[in-house]
Amino acid sequence: MIGPQELAFLGRGLMWTLALTAIGFTGGIVFGFLVALARVSPLKWLRWIAAGWIAVFQGTPLLMQLFVVYFGLPLLGFSPPAWGAVAVALTAHASAFLGEIWRGAIQAVPGGQTEAAHALGLGYRARMRDVILPQALRLSLPATIGFLVQLLKGTSLAAIVGFIELTRAGQIVSNQTFKPLLVFGLIGLIYFLLCWPLSRLGRRMELRLAAATAR
Numbered sequence: 001m002i003g004p005q006e007l008a009f010l011g012r013g014l015m016w017t018l019a020l021t022a023i024g025f026t027g028g029i030v031f032g033f034l035v036a037l038a039r040v041s042p043l044k045w046l047r048w049i050a051a052g053w054i055a056v057f058q059g060t061p062l063l064m065q066l067f068v069v070y071f072g073l074p075l076l077g078f079s080p081p082a083w084g085a086v087a088v089a090l091t092a093h094a095s096a097f098l099g100e101i102w103r104g105a106i107q108a109v110p111g112g113q114t115e116a117a118h119a120l121g122l123g124y125r126a127r128m129r130d131v132i133l134p135q136a137l138r139l140s141l142p143a144t145i146g147f148l149v150q151l152l153k154g155t156s157l158a159a160i161v162g163f164i165e166l167t168r169a170g171q172i173v174s175n176q177t178f179k180p181l182l183v184f185g186l187i188g189l190i191y192f193l194l195c196w197p198l199s200r201l202g203r204r205m206e207l208r209l210a211a212a213t214a215r
Contacts, residue, residue: 002182006173013169014190016083020155020165023087025148028094035099037128040106050099057096063157065089070161082163090151097147105140106132142209145202149195166190 038050057065069089073080080088109132122130159168166187174183 002173002177002179002186006177009173010166010169010186010190013164013166016164017152017155017166020083020086020090020158021148021152024090024094024151024155027087027091028098028151031091031095032098032102035095036102036106039099039103054096054100057093058100062089062093062154063160065093066157066161082158082161086155086158086161086163090155093154094147094151098144101143101147102136102140105136105143108139109135139209142202142206145198145205149198149202152195152198153191 035050035053038046039054041047041050066086066089069092070082070085073085073088116131155165156167158165159171162168164172170183170187174180177183
């Protein structure tokens with residue numbers, strides 16, 4: 001049976017799963033915003049750098065990115081703890097996907113908005129800050145929430161580098177109790193309870209946005 005000690009151990013793994021998700025998503029927001037701005041920059045070389053960043057992290061598996069960061073940083077003279085290496089990999093991964101989501105949202109804002117702002121004499125920064133970005137943020141919310149769900153599930157790959165989050169905690173408890181079906185059934189239920197409300201929220205926002213656009 002799964003006793004209080006095993007449940008407490010799973011609870012600590014769950015806390016690390018939520019912490020990694022929060023760190024990766026927050027870091028992804030900060031750097032993804034910079035990537036999105038670089039993708040729509042009037043400077044061609046900046047657009048190429050951002051496009052290359054996105055291509056690398058969208059074109060390679062998250063598992064490989066975790067391995068590269070975890071084993072590569074010590075070669076550069078950095079020795080972060082396992083959770084730090086995982087957080088760096090998740091942040092870089094999230095920045096590429098969120099940057100591309102927001103780039104699409106920025107370019108989806110009707111061109112007339114930019115033309116009107118230009119006619120009013122607004123500079124590039126003022127146009128982006130006051131006209132384009134507020135509308136792009138609203139357009140990107142459903143896809144952003146959808147990616148948050150994927151990132152939450154992606155934290156389970158941290159178990160590969162030995163970090164004890166929810167999935168790795170489940171493996172340890174399963175080995176101790178010899179009840180893999182019960183343990184991983186419980187873990188699957190936890191992931192479902194975390195992800196399903198977010199998925200419903202993203203779907204609701206998507207439908208609301210579609211209804212507002214159709215008016």
